[in-house]
Amino acid sequence: MAQTTVNTASDTFKVGWDRQQAMNTEIYAAVGLNTAKVTYPGSADATELNILEGATLSTAELNYVKDVTSAIQTQLNAKAADGVNADITSMTGLDNDGIPLAKVATAAGSGANSDITSMTGLSDDGIPAVKVVSCLLRSLAVADLTDSSTPSVLTTAETTNTVISNYNSAGSADHVFTMPAAHAAGNIMFVIGDEFQIDIDPNSGDLFYLNGTIMTADKNIQNTADTLGESITGVCVSINGTLRWMFYSSFSNFVAEA
Numbered sequence: 001m002a003q004t005t006v007n008t009a010s011d012t013f014k015v016g017w018d019r020q021q022a023m024n025t026e027i028y029a030a031v032g033l034n035t036a037k038v039t040y041p042g043s044a045d046a047t048e049l050n051i052l053e054g055a056t057l058s059t060a061e062l063n064y065v066k067d068v069t070s071a072i073q074t075q076l077n078a079k080a081a082d083g084v085n086a087d088i089t090s091m092t093g094l095d096n097d098g099i100p101l102a103k104v105a106t107a108a109g110s111g112a113n114s115d116i117t118s119m120t121g122l123s124d125d126g127i128p129a130v131k132v133v134s135c136l137l138r139s140l141a142v143a144d145l146t147d148s149s150t151p152s153v154l155t156t157a158e159t160t161n162t163v164i165s166n167y168n169s170a171g172s173a174d175h176v177f178t179m180p181a182a183h184a185a186g187n188i189m190f191v192i193g194d195e196f197q198i199d200i201d202p203n204s205g206d207l208f209y210l211n212g213t214i215m216t217a218d219k220n221i222q223n224t225a226d227t228l229g230e231s232i233t234g235v236c237v238s239i240n241g242t243l244r245w246m247f248y249s250s251f252s253n254f255v256a257e258a
Contacts, residue, residue: 156181222255
C-alpha cells in the first residue's frame, strides 16, 4: 500500500478505513478458499473440521472405533450370516461329528433331530452306548451241569436279565449256583430240566427272600424235584434301604434250606 501524507483529521480517518477494508477483503478471500485457520492448539483446517458437522455421537461412541485397523463393514460382511453355516467343517472343541457330546444332556424336541444321521458314542438306536442296559432276557450257558460239587459262581453281569437256558437231561445232577451280592439291575430266571435239580446259594453272609418270606443268612434255595419246565425267578429289590435277592416261584418244589 502506498504511503500517504495527511494533514487533517478527516484525512487520517479515511486512511484507516481504507486499511480496514483491505484487511476484510483478505480475510473473506481466505475463508472462501477454506484456508482460514482457527486459533486452537491443533492443525486441522476448515475442511477437516467440517467432517464433524452435524455429528451427534458422544466421546464414548467415537472411541468405539479406537484401534480399528481395517474397514468395519468389510469385516462384518466376512462373517457368516444367520443360518448359513453349512460350509463350516470344523470347530475347536468338537468331536469328529461336530457335536460336543459332553454337552448333550437331553434329546432334541420332536422332529428337531431328523437330519442327524450319526453321532459318536451312540448305539444303533441313538442312545449313548454306555447308558444302554438291554431289557431283553439273554440265555446263559453253564459249562458243566453234571458237576454237583463245584458251584457255578455267577457274576453281576451274568445275573442281569438272564435265563439259565441249558440243563442236563441225562443222569441225575444237583447243580449249585452261587449268586453275587444283590445289585440294582439283578434279574434272573432258572428253568428246571429233565433229571436236573438246582441249589441257589446266596453270596457269603447274604440272605434271600423266597415268595415274600425272609430266609436265614447263608441258607440256600433247593429244588426238590426235577419236574421239566418248572422255574424260579429272582430280582433285586430294596428292603428297608438294603438291596436283597427276592425269589418267587409258583412251583412248590422250590423250598428254603432246612
